[in-house]
Amino acid sequence: MEQLLMQHPEWQGKIVLVQIANPARGKGKDVKEVQAETNAAVKRINKTFGKPGYDPVVLIDAPLKFYEKVAYYVVAECCLVTAVRDGMNLIPYEYIISRQGNDRLNKLLGQEPSAPKKSMLVISEFIGCSPSLSGAIRVNPWNIESVADAMDSALEMAEPEKQLRHEKHYRYVSTHDVGYWARSFLQDLERTCRDHSKRRCWGIGFGLSFRVVALDPNFKKLSLERIVSAYKRSTTRAILLDYDGTLMPQASIDKSPSSKSIDIINSLCRDKNNMVFLVSARSRNTVAEWFSECEKLGLAAEHGYFLRLTRDAEWETCVPVADITWKQIAEPVMQLYTETTDGSTIEDKETSLVWCYEDADPDFGSCQAKELLDHLESVLANEPVTVKSGQSIVEVKPQGVSKGLVAKHLLSIMQENETSPDFVLCIGDDRSDEDMFEVIVTSMAGPSLAQNAEVFACTVGRKP
Numbered sequence: 128m129e130q131l132l133m134q135h136p137e138w139q140g141k142i143v144l145v146q147i148a149n150p151a152r153g154k155g156k157d158v159k160e161v162q163a164e165t166n167a168a169v170k171r172i173n174k175t176f177g178k179p180g181y182d183p184v185v186l187i188d189a190p191l192k193f194y195e196k197v198a199y200y201v202v203a204e205c206c207l208v209t210a211v212r213d214g215m216n217l218i219p220y221e222y223i224i225s226r227q228g229n230d231r232l233n234k235l236l237g238q239e240p241s242a243p244k245k246s247m248l249v250i251s252e253f254i255g256c257s258p259s260l261s262g263a264i265r266v267n268p269w270n271i272e273s274v275a276d277a278m279d280s281a282l283e284m285a286e287p288e289k290q291l292r293h294e295k296h297y298r299y300v301s302t303h304d305v306g307y308w309a310r311s312f313l314q315d316l317e318r319t320c321r322d323h324s325k326r327r328c329w330g331i332g333f334g335l336s337f338r339v340v341a342l343d344p345n346f347k348k349l350s351l352e353r354i355v356s357a358y359k360r361s362t363t364r365a366i367l368l369d370y371d372g373t374l375m376p377q378a379s380i381d382k383s384p385s386s387k388s389i390d391i392i393n394s395l396c397r398d399k400n401n402m403v404f405l406v407s408a409r410s411r412n413t414v415a416e417w418f419s420e421c422e423k424l425g426l427a428a429e430h431g432y433f434l435r436l437t438r439d440a441e442w443e444t445c446v447p448v449a450d451i452t453w454k455q456i457a458e459p460v461m462q463l464y465t466e467t468t469d470g471s472t473i474e475d476k477e478t479s480l481v482w483c484y485e486d487a488d489p490d491f492g493s494c495q496a497k498e499l500l501d502h503l504e505s506v507l508a509n510e511p512v513t514v515k516s517g518q519s520i521v522e523v524k525p526q527g528v529s530k531g532l533v534a535k536h537l538l539s540i541m542q543e544n545e546t547s548p549d550f551v552l553c554i555g556d557d558r559s560d561e562d563m564f565e566v567i568v569t570s571m572a573g574p575s576l577a578q579n580a581e582v583f584a585c586t587v588g589r590k591p
């Protein structure tokens with residue numbers, strides 16, 4: 128209010144802010160400090176901008192009955208909710224309903240029933256109901272100047288627009304009533320529980336991180352004995368390994384493979400019955416450098432767009448050369464999110480662009496990632512790309528390129544060479560690896576696998 132009266136002196140003497148301070152739920156030094164600061168601010172503003180008979184701020188620092196609050200809402204031209212952190216704040220909804228009124232209220236206020244209604248809301252972008260109220264003016268409450276400007280716009284706005292905004296607000300609130308939310312929660316619950324009786328429960332973790340997860344009946348906990356005995360029985364094997372999160376723990380600082388991983392891969396590759404492939408979304412230069420000691424290892428980079436059968440073979444591309452002109456659209460959008468998300472970076476690969484937020488604040492990073500995903504999907508809707516989120520990343524890659532292509536390609540090479548595998552092991556950790564799993568599992572019924580082939584599609588860590 129102080130800022131508004133300074134920025135827009137024309138409102139001095141004309142407006143009043145009624146600050147309803149809900150009684151504090153706790154006690155202590157912090158609460159006392161906030162109360163003292165509030166009282167001091169009110170005193171200062173009223174001293175500076177008030178005059179006899181006019182106090183610009185009225186602080187109500189006592190419990191109010193609900194009907195008393197409604198009385199304030201009914202007459203308020205604008206409702207201001209500027210919490211810096213909150214849950215599902217319902218005050219804006221109560222304000223809208225109060226402003227819509229009813230016949231009794233119309234009579235009391237001497238209004239015609241057909242008189243148009245208005246409600247103006249200035250709300251913090253951090254409150255739960257903020258995205259649902261499309262007619263509200265959203266603000267960052269930390270930015271006091273912009274809150275003051277938003278209050279000014281709310282007061283200045285033309286009457287027809289105020290009415291239009293109220294119509295929007297009221298339509299939303301009256302259609303999303305308690306019955307609507309109850310039905311929608313029940314539907315979600317039913318959908319989630321539909322197959323619950325068919326699911327199998329597993330206890331995982333220890334101590335405080337112990338939890339029970341319900342998984343598909345086809346899910347099997349990997350048994351080392353089973354896999355080793357299947358491996359020993361088999362004669363031709365296809366082994367597909369993802370890199371980040373699978374061969375390399377996600378939290379590692381040094382992302383290059385350990386000498387132990389290189390040794391294990393080389394010992395798998397030495398067996399002439401094995402076809403071993405590293406299938407990663409990383410760039411071809413990175414994986415080529417990291418696995419330069421693995422002569423017989425097949426490499427698939429950038430989700431399989433680039434493929435190399437052995438270290439000394441040429442790189443092939445799985446699909447026709449990718450058009451990357453879309454990068455000119457995607458890059459500036461990612462740049463915007465990088466500037467506003469401390470710790471985030473952009474990775475520019477040959478065929479794809481990645482926004483990484485591993486080093487940003489995890490909560491803020493994941494909020495920004497959700498927003499960026501939507502933003503990119505809308506600006507790239509007509510481009511031949513797909514936008515996906517992964518472990519602390521949002522990635523744009525050419526349409527049709529997936530790790531599933533690598534699995535298909537490998538199985539078809541083996542089939543052409545009449546060496547269809549009777550053992551397939553595929554290990555991954557995120558959604559992009561599910562494409563490989565799908566291909567190998569659906570191939571079980573087809574000619575690309577030997578009859579009675581043993582297939583292991585394994586997720587490391589949490590099932591996506």
Ligand SMILES: O=P(O)(O)OC[C@H]1O[C@H](O[C@H]2O[C@H](CO)[C@@H](O)[C@H](O)[C@H]2O)[C@H](O)[C@@H](O)[C@@H]1O
Nearest residue numbers: 369370371382407408409481483485518519520
């Ligand atoms: O297919 P993968 O081998 O699992 O690769 C997935 C992504 O790996 C890399 O990102 C990961 O490491 C980054 C740091 O180097 C980190 O910022 C990010 O959060 C991790 O997901 C790679 O940079 C991405 O291009 C790959 O898509």
